[in-house]
Amino acid sequence: MQELKEVKRTGNAVVYQTALNRLEQFCSNSKLKFTDINFTLLDSFSRHLTVRGLKPNSIGNYFRSIRAIYNKAIKAKLVDRLYYPFTEISIKTVRTAKRAITIDHIAKLSKLELRPNSKEWHARNYFFLSFNLIGISFTDLIYLKPDNIIKGRAVYRRRKTKKEYSIKLTTMAQRLLTYYRHTGKYLLPI
Structure with missing residues (x-):
């Protein structure tokens, strides 16, 4: 996220930070390791967000952000691809209604x-x-x-x-x- 801020992509940095904050809050753990993030955790997190009233597109944004962070960690050799938890996770989006002003x-x-x-x-x-x-x-x-x-x-x-x-x-x-x-x-x- 710091790297994104350095290249003036603050919007992405904020989105990533927000997703990370929600995940850490859900886990009650600010020291979450990449290897702690697995299918079971992500599935529970998704249900938790749904119960809290978040819409599929908001949940999808969180999951795409977490996935992007995870992918960067794999490229940076911080975690082995063997632990990649997103192969079985479906990130859904729903087409939103047009909200054009009349x-x-x-x-x-x-x-x-x-x-x-x-x-x-x-x-x-x-x-x-x-x-x-x-x-x-x-x-x-x-x-x-x-x-x-x-x-x-x-x-x-x-x-x-x-x-x-x-x-x-x-x-x-x-x-x-x-x-x-x-x-x-x-x-x-x-």
């Missing part, structure tokens, strides 16, 4: 009377800026710099996937970016 809700949000410069007012502006930039993630939005705006387009590389985007700025996006323009390093004062 056009009616967007219209209501745009007409909502909010006190200028309130937290809610800025949050709505950031939402509409993200919406107008085809759903740019909040992280990518706050890291936009003035040199990411080229000939009426937002050109940037997504931090998570490294995929490059070039998005035409709508009138609303231009208006919001002009409003938030300041002398800092980034486009938005966050």
Whole structure:
């Protein structure tokens, strides 16, 4: 997890740490050894999480994280592959329902009377800026710099996937970016 933080993959480090914390909490053991992690333990852990109300996708995230840590330990020769507990463990995911906002809700949000410069007012502006930039993630939005705006387009590389985007700025996006323009390093004062 420290290595992930060093290469600025803090999101993965947090996910791994959270999974590890849950497993250690379940086992009441912060000194868990790789050889202690076996099918029986993982199966009990899965049932424990289910009883606690976690959904299959959350449990799957924990198990994928623990498996990734285990795989790294094998590569680093910290544990022999002979002890690998995941061959009999099925990590399930369930397709989640689409949670798209309706056009009616967007219209209501745009007409909502909010006190200028309130937290809610800025949050709505950031939402509409993200919406107008085809759903740019909040992280990518706050890291936009003035040199990411080229000939009426937002050109940037997504931090998570490294995929490059070039998005035409709508009138609303231009208006919001002009409003938030300041002398800092980034486009938005966050």
